[in-house]
Amino acid sequence: DQQVKQNSPSLSVQEGRISILNCDYTNSMFDYFLWYKKYPAEGPTFLISISSIKDKNEDGRFTVFLNKSAKHLSLHIVPSQPGDSAVYFCAASEGSGNTGKLIFGQGTTLQVKP
Amino acid sequence: DGGITQSPKYLFRKEGQNVTLSCEQNLNHDAMYWYRQDPGQGLRLIYYSQIVNDFQKGDIAEGYSVSREKKESFPLTVTSAQKNPTAFYLCASSIDRTSGKLYNEQFFGPGTRLTVL
Secondary structure, eight states: OOOOEEOOEEEETTTTHHHHHHHEEEEHHHHHHHHEEEOOOOEEOOOEEEEESSSEEEETEEEEETTHHHHHTEEEEOOOGGGGGEEEEEEEOOOOSSSSSSEEOOOOOOOOEO | OOOOOOOOOEEETTTTOOEEEEEEEOOOOOOEEEEOOOOOOOOEEEEEEETEEEEEEOTTTTEEEOOOSBTTTTOOOETTTTTTTOEEEEEEEETOOOOOOOSSOOOOOOOOOEEEE
16 A cells, blocks of 8 residues: 555756646655655655645755645655756655654656756 | 765676675664666665664565664675565665654755665
């Protein structure tokens, strides 16, 4: 059973426009969410996170929105740049985060066209 | 510089052989994790360890084994019992318990591409 789902395998946007990546989850006990960026043949790098007590977290061009009632989060990248082209994974933490265990979605491949 | 290292970058093995993937971190992190990534899929947890000399099975532990004798090291052995071992393997670490932070992101190594011939 996939507890974290990224239903769009790929997304293509024009440079300078907004990229919106979506993620849905089923476990209401998740209370911490993260986005990772991954280039081919490399390990994922942490991008941004949000606690369930918040509905928005912003870091430069990256903003994560959390809608707990819908069990949905999204990552907005504004403006999108060609260097943002990568696979983006959302992840959720079980319980209080003390174990550090994360559940990952399948990933969305973002292509930003110049 | 602090970080996580995995070696080798590429690994080939013959069917029926065991192989051990290395993971070392100098971040003073307590917890370490092993994931596998297959094309079109997310990261699936194989094993994790929250503290030295202790580890737990993840979602796909069958055919794998680990040890955690030192805080810095968390090697993964892919045994001949693993039916489909060809994949990209990622090691991660997190949670410095002295930091006082409640939530901690995981930091990943560069990965090892294992191919079974």
